[in-house]
Amino acid sequence: MPSRPRVLTIPASRPHLRTLAEAILAGRVIPGWPDAADPLSLAAGTILLPNRRACRTMRDIFAELTPAGAVLLPRITPIGDVDEEEWAFADPMPLDALGLDAIGPPIASLDRRLTLAGLVRRWAESVDRAVMRLRGDDPLVVSTATADALSLAADLMRLMDQVATERVPWTNLDGIVDSGLDEFWQITRAFLTIAREHWPAHLAELGLEEPAIRRDRLIAAEAVRLKASPGPLIAAGSTGSIPATRDLLAMVAHHPLGALVLPGLDTDLDEASWRAIGGAGGGAAHAHPQYGLKRLIDHVGIDRETVESLTPPAAHGREALVSDAMRPAATTDLWAAGRAMQGPEALAELAVIEAANEREEALAVAVVLREVAEDPARDAALVTPDRALAHRVMAELARWNVAVDDSGGQPLSGTPAATVARLAAALALDEPSPSDLLALLAHDAVAGGTAAAERDAAIAAIELKALRGLRPAGGLGGMLAILDTAKASERPRPDDAASRVTEAALVAGRALLSRTIEALTPLSTLPAEAPLATFATAHAEVLHRLGLDPLAIGRDAVVGLLVDVTASDPAAGFAISRRDYPSALDSLMQTETVRRPANPGARIRILGLPEARLLEADCVVLAGLV
Structure with a gap:
């Protein structure tokens, strides 16, 4: 490897991707590239970024910065997104260099x-x-x-x-x-x-193979391929949170035509505090925001002083303030001296909101974002690791019809389709609860094909005539038997809701309850114990018979999970009781995430911490960080 690795940084106060793109086009990231006289020069490079959203944004920025005409962009790809077919053209062959015969498939x-x-x-x-x-x-x-x-x-x-x-x-x-x-x-x-x-x-x-081990082997093989490539090669925005990625980033830094661009390296922190982050004189400060960059720089084999900045930080000096506030515990005695050096401009245009509770917190954030949304020339971002807060904020914004682009997702167990699946399993396999029955019958995700007024009247008839008073014996069949013998009152009274149920509503209620019982039959007729795959097969059929709305949020994920369980060999031998199935299904759904469709035109975004450091917005709200 060359003796002088090329490592750069972009201050946290500057937009990372835009600054990077401008520096690349100006030839300041890799000297001599791209060649202004060669329109194909830019396409020869490869840019590695942490995630797909950053890659999409980088392409858009390049298109914006090169308005003169069509341009062939460099290859922009996420770190770790490996195309194994490219290894066939690599010399040396990556697997041979690693001493591997092959990289096996991962276990599902x-x-x-x-x-x-x-x-x-x-x-x-x-x-x-x-x-x-x-x-x-x-x-x-x-x-x-x-x-x-x-x-x-x-x-x-x-x-x-x-x-x-x-x-x-x-x-x-x-x-x-x-x-x-x-x-x-x-x-x-x-x-x-x-x-x-x-x-x-x-x-x-x-x-x-274990998924994590396979991923590391893929990254290691890709590093071998990229090391032998002619370049140019740039890796940006990553802190090297896993060892395999650190190895890849170090290779890029040492490549003859490579450059590693760090996001927001702290160049204000004194040397003693910088060493303390890595554990000098005590334990390492693993929770410090610069710990990952400190570890990465050490892995590359350079000192912080050799890292070049692609652009000066913003004039407000906010980086120095944050650096001082976040200094490791071992050097907090220097706080007093740091405060004397920082002027009021570091806090200009900053506001702090203290909320009394979670709802007030979400409402305050939503109000700030809505204010920005009213200006068509501005955009805003909520940056938070707290997905529960993100969901509350989106619910508040939905009241005002504010479009949001959410980079995260929601647990499958909290989607409408999962609720229907959970209610159906509980009614079919356990002692049916009147509240569960009413919740299923009235759920919007299974209400298709029936007029709203007719369905509401049918549900009211079931509730008022069959579910009031003591719970009937015989489960859902017992409820239907009571409804079959119920009669419409000849003298409806204003103070008695049951007396106002009409004969037409009773007929509709009997039909609705009968259809529901019939739809639940594949699950309700299963034996006391059966393989998990058998329950999943029957459950998928139940959802089909209930008419689960294809557009219901989480529908594809729920059905896909049941299909996967049906096809799983371990599930075929995984015995489970009827009473255990609903809770087991819920446990499986809790670890699944439903991604919302991308909304690239929205000017309000909700971002996680890793991607937020690469993107820019006119107004940024930080919440849920403690």
Whole structure:
């Protein structure tokens, strides 16, 4: 590698992507590229960015900055988005350079979770006996419920991904607690043998790979290919949060025609505080916002002083204020001196809102965003890691018909389609609740094909004639039997709602309840215990019979999940009881995310922290950061 890696930074007060694009076109990122005399020169380069949204924005900025005519853009691609077909033309072959015969396919996420859940259930059944031997007076009981096993499996998957990503050997667990001090830690360590021993053997038998390990191998192979490429090569906006990405970014920095562009490197912090972030004189400040950049610079093998800035910071000096406020705990004694150096201009045009509660917080944010939306020449962004806050803000903005482009999603379990699926499973497999029945019948996602007035009258007839008073025996069939014997009152009274139910409403109510019972039959007729795949197959048929609206939010995701469970080999052997299925389904849906359709024309955006550092807006609202 060359002795002088090229590492640049763009101040946090400057728009990252726009500044980068301007610097590239001016030839300040990689000297001599692009060649102004060669219209094809720009297309020879490759730009690596953290995510697809940043790539789309970068293309738009290039188009805006080159208005003279058509231009061939460089290849702009997300870091880690690897096209394995390009390896066939690489020299050396990336897999040969890494000593790998091939990179196997990843195990499907659902198959992974169900298999781990089965192992967790078997472990939970055995650990009770072990604990009883340890504590005869008050044994610890570990739940063997299917939903709990699925939740534990999801937690175990996250831990396995973290261990694989950080390249930490599982044997490090052996030294965390002395074996003679804590008997319950030994139980936890025994639980983790699922990940340490049983799981690797299972994958080897199937010829599949862990997703995190496969991702790292793909990135490593791509780094080999890019290293042999002629360039130019630019990586920008990433802090190298995972080791595989850090290796790739370091390769780019050392490439003869490469440049690594850092987002908002703190050049104001004193050297002692900078070293303290990395752990000099104490523990590393892992939570410090500059910790990732400090680790990346060290990995590249340079000092902070050698990093060049592509443009000066904004004149207000806000970076220095934030740097001082965020300094590591080891050097907070320097706060007093820092405050004396900072003028009032650093706080110009900043406002702080203290909300009394979550609803007031969301409303205050929404009011600020709405004010910006009223000016067609301005845009705004809410930057928050709190998805619950984002949903509340969007609900407030929806009252004013303000269009929002949300980069995140929402949990599948909270969508209308998931609600219908949950209600249907509860009614078919458990003791039916009148409230669940009414909620399903009145749900907008299953109301198609019937006039609103007729449906409302039918639901009112069911409620007033069959569901008032003691709950009838016989489940939904018992409710239908009561409705069949109900008669319309000959003397309706204003103070008695039931007496105002008409014969036509009773007929419609009987028909609606009969259709619902018939639609639930595939689930309600299943035996007391069956494979999870059998329940999923029947559930998908129930949703079809209920007429779940194809446009309902989450519909495709719910149906897709049921289809995946039906086709899953582990699900075919994953026995589950009728009473466990609704909670197990909910556990599966909680870890799924439904992405909202992109709304690129919206001037109000909701961004997560990683992408916010690359984009720009006239007004930025920071919320939910603590």
